[in-house]
Amino acid sequence: MPDTMSSEAAQAVMPALREAIREAASLALPHFRPGEQTRARIWSKAGGSPVTEADVAVDAFLKVRLSQIVPAAAWLSEETRDDSGRLGADLVWIVDPIDGTRAFLSGHPDWSIAVGLLSAGQPVVGIVHAPASGHFYEAVAGAGARRDDVPIAVSACTDLPGARVTGPKPMIERLARGLTREGVEPDFVRIDRVPSLALRVARVAEGAIDVGLVSSDARDWDLAAADLILREAGGSVCDLAGRRTVYNRNNPVHGELVAVSEGLLAPVIAALTA
Template sequence: MSDPMSTEAAQALVPALREAIREAASLALPSFRLGAQTTARTWSKAGGSPVTEADVAVDTFLKIRLSALLPKAAWLSEETSDDSIRLGSDLVWIVDPIDGTRAFLTGHPDWSISVALLSRGEPIIGFVHAPVSDRFYEAVAGAGATCNGVPLSVSRKAGLAGARVTGPKPMIDKLARGGAVSGDPLDFEMVPRVPSLALRVARVAEGSIDIGLVSSDARDWDLAGADLLLREAGGSVSDLTGARTTYNRPDPVHGALIAMSDGLRDDVVAALART
């Protein structure tokens, strides 16, 4: 294998990548209707999950643009058939053209375009763009993370009591029971569930959410870009034991996960282990 991509080489790709993602967003936005059903043609994939013509248009556009930007990189995305060549590739693009398709369909603003570049299995570039709010999260490994140019940092909350938590209710209830004080479940500040997993993690990275919980069955494309944001901001996405998430495995499906700051990791893992 070749050496990992350098921070400098990754940073050199950022302006062109940012522009490509903005152009991709312009393909989806015309068919989005805030608070109303999309005008895009919609159908169901095998398994019943929805897809729109906007998902396919964004995916096709980004595959062409990013492959031209870095021809040696392999490709993994939600809307493209998987190619096992990625498993032996030093560089891999991981893309979710619309993360939160159901939100896009129904007029909820919290959908995003998520892009990551892996270098020897590790995210080295991560982008999450929320077109409706025009928030552009980006990170390069070793160079920090920003949102619209402002540096990101996780919250400095030191304990679970009163934490701002979002995610599936069964996982939140389990965390509350595990962190119980004198037999009473912890009280959290409940944050409305963020339908885009990438945005859910990005909001932990920016410090507006303390703990983001993710039920099993998330895919690499939901997480890889946002995970780098969080790592650069002082946290990470981990499994329920606290082990960091790994990417570009033969099966890109994950079990239950936690997005959190490094400062809360021990408390969250211990609470979940007690239930």
């Protein structure tokens, strides 16, 4: 397979990719206890964030399977030591074996497995699987976005009053203050924060949420797969200058971002930066 990927080639890897992610989910689900603390082994990484034996098992499994599906692709994952060789690669797997680990270990259903494939620095394949609900969100660049094989699209909402907003509380409060400064009543609907960032973005893509706010320090693996799904559904993940997110940089860490439809991008950014 060449080191760049056509839409046809991307479509061709999807069946094997779906099957690999289903198998990966089967490794995690026995450790997930709905509404209860996991019995999986837990330890803390540098910086204090938790990791479980399920994260590690899923990561190791996917590294082998995805390398078989696209052997030319480099690798970037939350649970694997970074290899700078990815910076010179045209194809890169971007993987979060369990996005929303704290939700997973506490029995909250909103955790996911997120897998994206970059070609020439842009996502061309993205899957976000929510094993607790069984939902599959997916996209191939240029081919639209789907949930469980049904096409999805962002909501038609273009005004912040009445919009459904989720994300970190400080950003939601800034959004409200910005609207007030603009003379607009901040009467948007506050939706409980979705612990998995990939799922938060995917729910904007399916129109269940209008605005997804993202605080600083998100990583490529939190975003790349879901960002493609959102792009194909009529939105994008952008910074507060309206620029689309760039992936596979030397430091894969991002500042504050918004996940919105194209129709809401300008008013959201204006309110956040007012």
